[in-house]
Amino acid sequence: MTITTGTSRKIFPTALAAALAGLLMVSGCTKQTDENAETSAEGQTEVQSAESADSGELSATDQAHTDRLVISYANMAHAAYKDSLETAKALQKAVETYVDTPTEANLEAAKAAYKTARQPYSQTEVFRFDEGFVTANDKRAIGSVDGWEGQVNAWPLDEALIDYVSDSYEGEYNSQDNIINSDSITVGSIKQDTSSITPELLADMNEIGGSEANVTTGYHAIEFMLWGQDTNGVSAGAGERPVTDYVTEAGQCTSGDTVNEDASICERRGEFLKAAAQLLVDDLTAMEAEWQPESENTLRSDLMARKYDNGLRQIMYQMGSLALGELASERMQVAFVTGSTEDEHECFSDLTHLSYANNARGIQNVFNGSYKTVAGKTIGGYGVKNYLIDSGHKEAADKLTADFKKVEDAFNVIVEKGEKEGIKVDQMIATVGQASKHDISAEEQNKRRGWIEAGITSLQALTDGIENAAKAVGIDNLDADAGSQF
Template sequence: MTMTTVTSRKCLPTTLAAALAGLLMVSGCTKQSEENVDTSTQAEIQSTPSADKNEVSATEQAHIDRLVISYADMAHAVYKDSLETAKALQAAVEAYVESPTPASLEAAQAAYKTARQPYSQTEVFRFDEGFVTANEKRAIGSVDGWEGQVNAWPLDEALIDYVSDSYQGEYNSQDNIINSDSITVGSVKQDTSEITPELLADMNEIGGSEANVTTGYHAIEFMLWGQDTNGVGEGAGNRPVTDYMSEAGQCTSGDTVNEDAAVCERRGEYLKAAAQLLVDDLTAMEAQWQPESENTLRSDLMARKDDNALRQIMYQMGSLALGELASERMQVAFVTGSTEDEHECFSDLTHLSYANNARGIQNVFNGSYKTVAGDTIGGYGIKQYLIDNGHTEAADKLAADFKQVEDAFNVIVEKGEKDGIKVDQMIATVGQASKEGISAEEQNKRRGWIEAGITSLQQLTDGIENAAKAVGIDNLDADAGSQF
């Protein structure tokens, strides 16, 4: 896989309306009660100095205060859920490495699937690079800068472990982190004799290549599933349990039986190191959103709540909807029929990532995040903010747009979960699908599910821009992603 990772999307200086006209080739909620507000955070916002308090009414000030508190509370809750499910994934990984059986592999894969649900909803909090204030005392500079070690994709799996003979990527050496004590990437020679979380972090994007991803969810996904060599056909990756067998003569690397078990032991070390690093990274991010914290992303947001916090929130919604989800994650794969550009190409869980990305945007709109435990966090979102400031028409349009998005992605999830038709099968061109015995009529229907998702996101982004204009933000200039 060689396309640019999610960590380096370029922000194009264009309005969302212009992006809608030229970007995509395809055609394209309920009111929260007052009691839902977490009163324990009221003192936090009230004690924050405001440069513009004299210019707005007390009622208007209360609206923006509630909005940023709700946003920050949801961020804290979803990162906390991400951390807790990552810890459960780590425990399942360690149990699998200790005793590799079909049952323990299935448990680790299930834990990965569970962990991805809340994390995929965090991505609306990205795209903050141009908003946060520089602060050397803050442990994390921005969500967007931090995210690359956690969620970068696609990755060049040949750098990590064995791949099929037909694999084509930037890294084409037979030596990789798993099978060698040292490797050379470009002009960089790297000692890989001891696989640790620190080594993986140091090697991420080694040699300046964004495809050289060694950390995060997708590295773990690859280590659990292996390559998906089915193309646009049915089936995910099918890494054998014997890849982790620590007994000589039982250790494999795919179809190859190894004379000793050293490579399998290193594979286990890699998987455990990647899981530990993921937990460490999420621990750091969860701390950034704790109430009453100082020198954190949360305290930074509170300090500038009357400056650019509203623009940031709406910018992030539009950037994830159009530039990231509709364009980079969906349209690129849809137009090219490339399974290498599928977001979770090893596990075939892309349908859930898509839906949870969209749900994350909707959480901010509604001001409501449902935790893994079933609690509702938030209490006030963009929808009610618009209504309270006299823009009911814009709020109603956005609510209708979100309903279309929800309906479109519910179809994609239902087909993936219940019918076993995964995204790699949906994005196949008619020509590709015909080689798998799928008729043109059936394949056009499948592609229509993806197209409907993209189109709904286009319309949603139009609604976000319309709402931004209603509150005085004329040029939202959200990230527009790749253009075709």
């Protein structure tokens, strides 16, 4: 399973792409608490003191609206990445406990921590598509969110590079040697020393040989190490990696069904899992710092400096690219059309329904100007919806509000089916032919596929509304990423 990053998307210049771009316009969904009011006040000072780009034809009133929008957006980004960091630290602690004491209870605790950590992070993906906007700055630690994201969230990954896989597995990497079982492996023409598994090694090996499938870092590497392969196809069930894969006693250490007389392979699994968790925390620590108020030479300060130039366009572009190009197309439609569980976003854990919904929620956060933290506080205060209303485009704001309600309703169904009824996305995307092999009737399977299709079409309709809203405020030809065409 390999997670693709935004740099490899296909773009086609249609009205749909422009609509996506319009989607980007929707910016924020958070009501401001008294505590957040203080944060926003700091952000206001920050915006006023930042060196801004040429404001072009923006009136003083439009500049004021832009100020509020950009501040809210930046505060939401900071809060969401802070939540992602704190939940990743909790995941790291749970991982360390499990590796040190491999029991069923500790494995379940680590899986629960993973599930919790994914939810705030999935809402940050709306901030991702910034590659074409940020300015060059050698003093900035991170060049762009999009460039940084591949080490944190790349998918799908070729699990054979990391650890054992089933005999029926087919991927780009087909050697019996992998990071866990070998001190040295060869990928293409590259011979890599893997004797010492560290965060640095995993970072160096990510996408080794130029293949996006060779993912060795981030959430999904951790997911694979906790759940293992999901060999159930489109039938019920997630990965079932046994606890004994981490037992470091000779004769009790396993690799699935195989018992290893040498326990070093289980020790290496623990080293890999700990290294991946440490690298994730390190990466999120760096990104959280990029959005702190009144920071210098950061992604936040860069946005503040050019807010009147292309701040609104960036926000709209990002919303559209996630909504249509990434979520509706790459993450949903590809798997839906092909019935491929390898293209399911979280195929090891079967938590894809939550990732889908939180991606959609992240876009809605920016529209409404409101992000709800893990602790229950509301951050933001001013979104694209407010901007549209304040700039005299209430009709466009109302249309988008209705469109977002349809998106929310569609994804609520997917989440409810996944969480309460145990019908996961891999079962929803199955073709009628695939499902019939598991005694699922055509009528039932078409109903299940309809849940996914409703999510896709709701995002496409939302894109149309965003396109119209973008045009209403004078933004044309955003050329947001429209993903793969089917």
